[in-house]
Amino acid sequence: MKEIKAVIVGFGNIGKAFLRVLMEKSSFLENKLEKKVKIIAICEADGSLVNEAGISLKEALSRDIKRLNYWKENKNAVSLIQELDLDILFEFTPGNIESGEPGYTHIREALSNGINVITSNKAPLALKFSELMNLAKRNGVKLKYEATVGGAIPIINLRDTYLFGEEIIELYGILNGTTNYILSKMTSELLSLDSALKEAQELGIAEANASYDIDGIDTAAKVAILANSLLGKRVSIKDINICGIRDITLEAIELAKKHGYVIKLIGDCKKLEVAPKLIPKWSPLNVSGTLNAITLETDIAKKITLVGYGAGPRETCSAILADLIDVLRDL
Amino acid sequence: MKITTHVLLRDVPGSLISALEPIASHGGNIISVLHNRTDKDLVDVEISFMIKDRKTLELIQQELENRKIKIKSIEIDGKKYMEKCSISLLFIGHVIDTDIRDTIDRINTVALVSDVDVVMTSPSDKSSVLMNIELDNHNFPKLEKVIEEICREKNLLAIKSLEV
DSSP states (O other), rough: OEEEEEEEEEEEEHHHHHHHHHHHHHHHEEEEEEEEEEEEEEEEEEEEETTTTTOOHHHHHSSSSGGGGEETOOHHHHHHHHOOOEEEEEEEOOOTTTTTTTTTHHHHHHTTTTTEEEOOOHHHHHHHHHHHHHHHHHHTTTTTOGGSTTTTHHHHHHHTTTTSOOOOOEEEOOHHHHHHHHHHHHHOOOOOOHHHHHHHHHHHHHOTTTTTTTTSSHHHHHHHHHHHHHOOOOOOGGSSEEEOOOTOOHHHHHHHHHTTTTEEEEEEEETTTEEEEEEESSSTTOOOTEEEEEEEEHHHHHTEEEEOOOOOHHHHHHHHHHHHHHHHHOO | OOEEEEEEEEEEETHHHHHHHHHHHTTTTHHHHHHHHSSEEEEEEEEEOOOOOOOHHHHHHHHHHHOOOEEEEEEEEEEEEEEEEEEEEEEEEEEETHHHHHHHHHHTTTTTEEEEEOOOOTTTSSSEEEEEEEEEGGGGHHHHHHHHHHHHHOEEEEEEEETO
């Protein structure tokens, strides 16, 4: 049984959900791949939990990690990347879409030190996709990012496997669950945008500062990643034309409905555009609530639409687990 | 040259003759006529015919349009020559106060606004206007430019239908 040493950087909802999934799946991974994933560090902004013999996942989940014996105040991820002998770095920090930090530095340092990276952090990839992918290639390691787009929808791995030989002609869809929840509520319950947003915030679907979602920035980050990854465009989020849903009125929603349409915020990777669109009610993209839906059109398969949960810590871990298995197969 | 065109005809006696006459009167040799009946009001009819040159095609096209026959697409020797599409466009903002007549006229320079539906809750509030627009496919970039200019000048939000 080969032991794989890994570090988790960012221990928020996704980091914790991933540890739970890792506990559930560790026997499966050992049996199927003959690899044992050992988490030897968990890094937060103000320090790290470090144990080269392996951290008890149960303990890390049940107690405040800052109160555990191995907690080292002010020990940061960058110094650990250089000090520890690591195979995989999981980057789960929240990203700043202006700078890509702190994730950009973590990912760059890991790749430069020959460490595979699996991330759910959109910002570094939306800003510096080519640079980071080239860095991974030069160092002979993998940078996996399925969890950055569409949560549980396996869009990137689908292209890398089943659709690898096909040309992707069109790629667009609903890439943000929060705005889809708000627009769905406006359509089905005739709530105003403000009321639907408030409800989403009360349910924890939207952040207190909802601009990131409502103004289309989150969708644009995903469009940039997909345009690079699936269409081979060399673009960043700064190249995307963005129009959010802030100005959509209830009257407009009702008028669209009368004519057989619903309004959805659509990210279009070919046009490099985020904008509300009129979607025919019969369209497979007409999905409600926090669901995401992505349509891709290829030269052979024609149109394929994938629907699934675009957010939620556990659902996102489906993508992280798939990326982990892909990395483990090569280690 | 071989022409294949799709026209949309009303399902009433005389419609087909009306579409075939301009072809025959310009010396076109009709090869086939295929009906595609759906549950819609208009029947999609595919007509294939031979003509001598492109000028003749232009005359036939003009005559069909004079007869108010909707041409959906035209192919010359299997290559796409013209294709009509129809889109919906929803404007949000002070669409009426910013001269809706001017908005329609400007769109009509590159396309045809065939239907307009307005919701106006009160004169001071923003209105919503949904337009159905028909255009030749190759005019779509021009239409996008016109819409962009209108939105910028009049501070409107335009939401296009996805089939575009």
